Amino acid sequence: MTDADDLRARTRALLAARPPATTSRADFLAARFDAGLAWVHYPEGLGGLGAARSLQSVVDAELAAAGAPDNDPRRIGIGLGMAAPTILAYGTEEQKRRFLRPLWLGEEVWCQLFSEPGAGSDLAALSTRAVLGDDGVWTVTGQKVWTSSAHLARWAILIARTDPAQPKHRGITYFLCDMTDPGVEVRPLRQITGEAEFNEVFLTDVRIPDAHRLGEVGDGWQVARTTLMNERVSIGGSTGGRESGMIAPLARTWRERPELRTHALHQRLVTLWVEAEVARLTGERLRQQLAVGQPGPEGSGLKLSFARLNQQISGLEVELLGDEGLLYDDWTMRRPELVDFTGRGPGYRYLRSKGNSIEGGTSEVLLNIVAERVLGLPTEPRTDKDVAWKDLAR
16 A cells, blocks of 8 residues: 555655656656556546555655746646546546656646537536437537637547437537547637636537547446536636635735725725635645545536635625736737636736636536535426436527
8 A cells, every 4th residue: 555655765765766857847747647647536547546646745845945846736727626536437448548648748738618608507408419420420510618628638628418308407428529520610708807818619520439438328428527526626616725716915905005004994895804714725635535535516506616715705805906906017919828826917806706706517507516515405496407408408
């Protein structure tokens, strides 16, 4: 059984064999993956050692102390936080060995083709169609929207309707889509921040071999739920230390600009600081729970808190700065590789945080999930539960 001492020894052996100061970033990351130190709870041969998930921090601490490079997790967050755990849970051995290594190394960026113009909050109502041909290849046609990193992605996780005669939660199948297929068109969606971090994606006769199907035909909703639960933990469960995230620049401004302080603002700041710390500790507890199983609906509550706090904290920061808070640093239209909340100005934080209550599941939908699956309250009546998707009004 791999324990903390064994992991420290393995990590130090890696550092001795591949000193970060003299080893290229790509070579070091590849050696780390092959040594099973990428994500220690994954199986051997897939970047892990079958160890307890909680022991990852032992490896990370040793590598950080040695100045070792990381795999730029913010840039490849969709792959790490959503695609990888879903492939691990439902993929064939061939799929796991094909996709997990380049995903973790950052050689292949992933995006998520779930939401549609007519199926955002009600994701199961999606209308993108996939039809299986006699040659064993699926032909996919439809439109997806609000797709982060689609302009950078090599692969996508995709859900499409394969049997419209089934109720909407059935008859959906989950695929791994090649974003270089000629039928994939990515168009930028410019946001209120001025950037086009999101995209809309048009799929026209995109061909996906059946070997790139994840899970059974018609079981895509169950597979997608694994992705969604991991997504909400990934979004809401910050891994930073105390006073990290959105509260950090606000607290720094408060300390450095005493002339801006008022008693009322101080009371609000303290309240939000405490709530941010509670959310951080709750996220840490949830990550520890993941060490002994799959993520549950509790991640929805964490993501809810993340969205509310980000919006309240960024609003207080703009109010604290007064006229300065109305300034905006850069309206340039660009397509960034990641969302940088703390690297931009307060105006950006205020505007970008408005999307936090939409992306990764709207707050309204997450409130229902928490009510029904965490608190055990009665479910809302659903008149379309047993109606064939093709017969639903649209």
